[in-house]
Every structure is written in structure tokens, then in C-alpha cells.
Amino acid sequence: MPTGAATLPRAYFLRLMHLGVPVSSIAQRAVKFSRSKPFMGYVFLLPAILLALLLFVYPIYLVTSISLRDIDVVSLSRLESAPLTQENYVQMIIGADIGTTIWRSVLYMVGVSVPSFLIGLGAALLFNKKFRGNRLLRTLTLIPWAVPGVVAGAAFLWMLDGSYGIINYALASVGLITEYVPWLSRPETALIGVIVPTVWTQFPFYTLVLLASLQNVPVELYEAAGMDGANAFQRFRHITWPAIRSSASLALLLGALTAFREFDLIYSLTRGGPIGATETLAVRIYNEFFVYFDGGVAGAIAILTMIACALGVGVLYPYVKKEFF
Amino acid sequence: MIPTLAYPGIRRQRRRWQPKSIVLLGAAIVVAAMAIFPLYWMFLTSVTPMGALLTKQPTLFPQLELLSIDAYVSAFTDKDVLRWFGNSVMVTVGSSALAMVVSLMAGYSLSRLPSRGQGATGYALLLTRIIPGTVLVLPLFIMFNSIGLTDGLLALVLANATIIVPFAAWLMKGFFDGIPYELEEAAMIDGCSRFQAVCKIVLPLTAPGLAATALYATMTAWGDFLFARTLIDSTDLWTLTVGLSTFMNENGTDWSGLMAVGLLSVLPLVVLFFVLQPFFVGGLASGGVKG
Numbered sequence: 300m301p302t303g304a305a306t307l308p309r310a311y312f313l314r315l316m317h318l319g320v321p322v323s324s325i326a327q328r329a330v331k332f333s334r335s336k337p338f339m340g341y342v343f344l345l346p347a348i349l350l351a352l353l354l355f356v357y358p359i360y361l362v363t364s365i366s367l368r369d370i371d372v373v374s375l376s377r378l379e380s381a382p383l384t385q386e387n388y389v390q391m392i393i394g395a396d397i398g399t400t401i402w403r404s405v406l407y408m409v410g411v412s413v414p415s416f417l418i419g420l421g422a423a424l425l426f427n428k429k430f431r432g433n434r435l436l437r438t439l440t441l442i443p444w445a446v447p448g449v450v451a452g453a454a455f456l457w458m459l460d461g462s463y464g465i466i467n468y469a470l471a472s473v474g475l476i477t478e479y480v481p482w483l484s485r486p487e488t489a490l491i492g493v494i495v496p497t498v499w500t501q502f503p504f505y506t507l508v509l510l511a512s513l514q515n516v517p518v519e520l521y522e523a524a525g526m527d528g529a530n531a532f533q534r535f536r537h538i539t540w541p542a543i544r545s546s547a548s549l550a551l552l553l554g555a556l557t558a559f560r561e562f563d564l565i566y567s568l569t570r571g572g573p574i575g576a577t578e579t580l581a582v583r584i585y586n587e588f589f590v591y592f593d594g595g596v597a598g599a600i601a602i603l604t605m606i607a608c609a610l611g612v613g614v615l616y617p618y619v620k621k622e623f624f
Numbered sequence: 625m626i627p628t629l630a631y632p633g634i635r636r637q638r639r640r641w642q643p644k645s646i647v648l649l650g651a652a653i654v655v656a657a658m659a660i661f662p663l664y665w666m667f668l669t670s671v672t673p674m675g676a677l678l679t680k681q682p683t684l685f686p687q688l689e690l691l692s693i694d695a696y697v698s699a700f701t702d703k704d705v706l707r708w709f710g711n712s713v714m715v716t717v718g719s720s721a722l723a724m725v726v727s728l729m730a731g732y733s734l735s736r737l738p739s740r741g742q743g744a745t746g747y748a749l750l751l752t753r754i755i756p757g758t759v760l761v762l763p764l765f766i767m768f769n770s771i772g773l774t775d776g777l778l779a780l781v782l783a784n785a786t787i788i789v790p791f792a793a794w795l796m797k798g799f800f801d802g803i804p805y806e807l808e809e810a811a812m813i814d815g816c817s818r819f820q821a822v823c824k825i826v827l828p829l830t831a832p833g834l835a836a837t838a839l840y841a842t843m844t845a846w847g848d849f850l851f852a853r854t855l856i857d858s859t860d861l862w863t864l865t866v867g868l869s870t871f872m873n874e875n876g877t878d879w880s881g882l883m884a885v886g887l888l889s890v891l892p893l894v895v896l897f898f899v900l901q902p903f904f905v906g907g908l909a910s911g912g913v914k915g
Contacts, residue, residue, distance in 0.1 A: 343733035346726040354786040355752055358763030422655055430648040438901050439656040445897040446890055447847030449865040453886045454662040457879055463678050560756035563849040581756035588762050601759040608754050616747050
């Protein structure tokens with residue numbers, strides 16, 4: 300990639316450089332204008348808006364432009380002069396088997412979110428009870444959430460190993476499998492092989508959020524229900540669940556979206572392989588661009604992904620807004 | 625129940641070792657053990673020599689006679705772990721600090737702003753949060769390339785900050801919402817400027833929220849692999865996550881080495897997590913997520 304060809308406006312760079320600097324001066328100016336409340340509010344928003352414009356809105360424009368042009372990856376610096384085309388989108392739809400990738404993404408998202416949620420909910424209900432050692436054990440349980448995707452990938456690459464992996468050993472000793480399964484190198488099992496580690500890193504998120512909302516449920520309700528003879532399931536069904544339902548759905552939404560954009564873990568485990576069996580949309584975009592050097596199709600898939608995100612959030616947002624704002 | 629109610633002291637003592645509480649403790653130990661097992665297994669692997677690892681009969685406990693720290697020694701001598709560590713620290717501190725300042729201001733203004741603009745901003749924040757990093761890394765790679773920012777830590781700082789700010793601002797807004805505006809007004813009537821009011825009254829009250837947001841920022845930046853892998857070429861500038869991935873190669877992975885470096889890279893986060901985690905549960909309960 301020729302770095303010298305600075306076709307992008309230098310002004311962007313300069314503004315970028317300035318971005319970190321004037322924060323304090325913006326804050327000072329903000330104080331001056333503090334009498335007019337709304338204005339000050341917007342001044343405080345300024346750094347975030349600048350950051351968003353430079354490192355978010357402009358990049359999105361750039362991807363859109365790439366997806367609409369006939370250009371190969373090495374000459375991307377001359378993007379603006381390349382001819383416009385719809386070829387990339389046609390290519391994506393007829394040549395790239397995009398339906399399978401979308402289906403795989405959905406499968407991965409659901410396959411990760413549902414077990415993570417159930418495990419997370421179970422752990423939250425458990426740690427909401429009072430017993431000795433609760434605090435320490437709770438912290439230990441939440442730790443996987445802090446583990447970076449690549450580290451989790453490393454751990455499970457070894458644990459899922461087809462010849463010496465502890466998971467194969469454990470499954471074989473309890474008789475669930477008769478011979479060792481090379482989880483990550485067989486197309487039929489690879490998706491399970493990436494889902495399990497993702498569940499491990501994600502379930503603590505649900506525990507954390509649900510625990511926070513469980514702590515707001517008044518104890519008196521349970522005492523009253525106990526006097527009325529409600530059993531554990533009835534108490535959960537009629538007291539706990541209504542109380543945590545809204546934050547549970549919100550957590551599920553955020554968690555599912557996190558799974559949807561997951562890259563680090565999948566990439567470090569399988570790089571999307573074998574033969575594309577674990578290639579979700581997020582991984583696909585990367586591979587198209589950085590492995591197959593097909594900038595146009597990568598851009599087209601990126602745009603498709605983004606439209607899917609925008610629609611998904613658009614449909615769910617009114618509900619989220621009710622919970623959050 | 626009646627006699628125990630009559631002697632509250634005895635009741636408290638008894639309650640601790642009721643059978644029910646022992647069952648709960650047992651269940652919690654099982655859950656925590658399963659959650660922590662992969663890290664334990666990493667540790668065990670890192671202190672076991674390669675020859676002993678490749679066995680069909682793995683043992684769950686360390687074999688004391690085989691114990692060795694060779695993997696750690698060679699991580700520091702053969703590989704540039706210290707340098708990667710330094711780079712990771714620089715990127716994490718830089719992007720977290722930048723993101724914290726920006727999202728603090730944004731969160732404050734979102735919280736105090738008239739609610740008209742909030743709907744759209746909330747939608748934008750959520751959208752930026754969910755768009756896959758790979759969508760963003762593509763144009764960032766091109767942009768940074770054309771202005772000569774690639775292959776520098778500044779590129780990583782900026783890219784990570786972009787990813788952190790939306791959610792961090794969202795969290796901060798929730799925390800500020802929990803603090804009555806009247807407190808600031810009172811301080812300003814007493815002679816504080818608004819800036820002073822925010823610094824002296826509001827920020828100390830949001831300390832748990834700040835801690836929670838800082839933890840989120842640190843975790844995100846420290847764990848980043850996509851940007852570091854894409855925007856950095858020189859081995860001198862690799863972060864820990866990229867360095868770690870060099871241990872996973874086709875011609876025989878050095879499992880002990882991989883696990884040693886993996887554990888070293890996760891250790892600072894785990895320590896930080898232990899310290900800040902109480903704030904996180906409290907912080908989420910107080911404002912971040914209504915329930």
C-alpha cells in the first residue's frame with residue numbers, strides 16, 4: 300500500500316491530532332458559556348461528535364465508496380478517481396454465497412446468547428442468596444468476562460485439541476464420545492468449537508447485569524409469597540422474573556449484539572475455517588479484504604452488515620429507549 | 625422458629641451453617657470452579673514441560689516432580705514479552721484516558737441536555753456500539769495509511785478510543801442521571817463555577833461509575849486484537865495480543881509458552897477486575913442499567 304499518496308485531506312489529520320489537545324480548552328470555554336445551559340451541553344458533546352465524525356462517519360462513507368467502485372486493493376489510495384460500479388454487490392449476492400454467511404452469523408449469535416443467558420441467570424440467582432464466601436466466589440465466577448478474546452482463544456485451542464485436549468478426555472471418560480473429536484478442524488463441529496469459548500467469556504456479563512437488578516427486588520415480596528405457600532418456581536415466575544424482565548431483555552439484546560460483532564475469539568481459534576465453517580459476517584469482511592484482497596466485496600458485505608445492524612437496532616430501539624432514557 | 629427469634633444472637637450464628645447455606649456454598653464453589661477452570665488449566669499447562677503435556681491421560685493436579693518455569697523464562701528471553709507488555713500498557717492508558725475524558729463530557733451533557741436530542745443520540749451510540757470492528761477497521765486502515773499513521777501506537781490509541789467512547793458515554797450518562805441536578809445548583813449558588821461544581825460535587829459522587837467505566841475501557845483496549853493486528857506491522861510495536869497469536873502456528877504450537885504468555889497478559893486485568901469489580905455491580909445497580 301503506497302503510503303506517500305496522501306489523497307485524503309491533510310486537514311483530517313490535523314483535526315485528528317487536535318482532537319486530544321483542546322479537550323481542556325473546550326472545557327474552559329464551556330464554563331464561560333455555562334449560563335446558557337443548552338449551549339454548554341452541546342459544547343461538552345463536541346469532542347465526542349468530532350471523534351464520531353472523524354473516526355466513524357467518515358470511515359463509513361469510505362466503505363460505502365469502496366463498495367461502489369471498481370478498484371483493487373493496492374490502488375485504494377486513488378479511490379475517488381475509480382469508476383463507479385454495482386459489480387461488487389452483484390458479486391456478493393451471486394458469487395459469494397452470502398446467505399450461508401448470514402445464516403451462520405445468526406446461528407452463532409443465538410447459539411452463544413441463549414446458553415450464556417441461561418447460565419448467567421442461574422449464577423445470578425445463586426449469588427443473590429446470602430452465604431459465606433459469596434463475594435469471593437462471585438468475583439471468581441465473573442473473571443472470564445475480563446479475559447481478552449485472544450487469550451480465551453488460546454486456552455480453548457488447547458482444551459479443544461483433537462489429540463490431547465482435556466475436553467475430549469473429559470467427554471470420553473464420562474462416555475459421551477467414543478473417540479476424540481478434532482472439534483476445531485472438522486467443519487461439522489467447528490461452530491460448536493467456537494460457540495463454547497464465547498459462552499465462557501459472555502455468561503458473566505449476564506450474571507453481572509442480572510445480579511445488579513436482582514438486588515433491587517424487595518425481600519418482603521418473597522416473604523409474603525412464602526406465607527401464601529408459593530413454591531420456588533412460582534416465586535421465580537411471579538416475583539423474580541417480572542422484576543428483572545426488562546433488564547434481562549436489555550442484557551440479552553446487548554449480549555447478542557456483542558456476539559454478532561465478535562472477531563478476536565473466532566479469528567484466533569479458526570480464522571473462519573475450516574472451509575468457512577466458522578466464518579461469520581464480521582470475520583468474512585476481514586478475510587475478504589486482508590486475505591483475498593477483494594476490497595469491493597469486503598466493502599459490500601460491510602455495508603450489508605451495517606444495514607442489518609441499523610435495521611435491527613431500529614426495530615428494537617423504541618423498547619430499549621423505554622428502559623434506558 | 626419462635627425460640628430462635630427470641631435470641632437473635634443465636635439465630636445469626638446458626639444461620640451461617642444451616643444445611644441450606646452449605647448447599648448454596650457447595651453450588652457456588654462448583655460454579656466458580658467451572659468458570660475459572662480454563663485459567664487454571666492454562667496455568668497447569670504453562671508449568672508443565674511440553675513432553676509431559678502430550679499425553680492421553682492428563683492429570684488434574686500439578687505433577688510436582690515435573691514442575692518447571694522454563695516457559696516463563698523463555699517467554700522473556702526468546703520473545704519480546706516485555707516490549708509487547710509496554711506497548712499494550714501505552715495503548716491501553718492512552719486510549720482509556722482519551723475515551724474517559726471524551727465520554728465523561730459527553731455523558732454529562734447527554735444527562736443534562738433537554739431530552740429532545742437524546743433519542744437520536746442514544747440510537748447513534750447503540751449503533752456505533754454494535755457495528756463489527758471489522759467494518760470499521762477497513763476504512764481506518766486506508767485512512768491511517770494515507771496520512772501515514774499506520775504502524776504507530778497513535779493509530780491504535782485512536783481506533784480503540786473510537787470503540788470505547790459510545791458505550792462508555794452511555795454508562796456515564798446513566799451515572800450522571802442518578803445525581804440530582806439540584807446538588808450542582810446548590811454548589812453554584814454557594815459560589816462555585818459550573819466547572820467547580822462538576823469537579824467537586826458530581827465527580828466524587830460518580831466515583832463508582834467512573835471506576836466501572838474505566839474498567840470497561842481498560843478491558844476493551846487491553847484485549848484488542850483486531851486493530852493491533854491490522855494497523856501495526858513492525859514487531860517492535862506489537863501488543864501482547866498480537867505477540868500471543870504468534871505462538872499459535874501451524875507447525876506445532878508451543879503450548880506451555882502460549883499459556884505462559886496468555887496468563888501473563890491476563891494477569892493485570894484480573895488484578896484490576898478484583899479491585900474494581902465491587903464498583904461494577906454497585907455501579908450497574910445504581911444507574912447504568914435500570915431494572
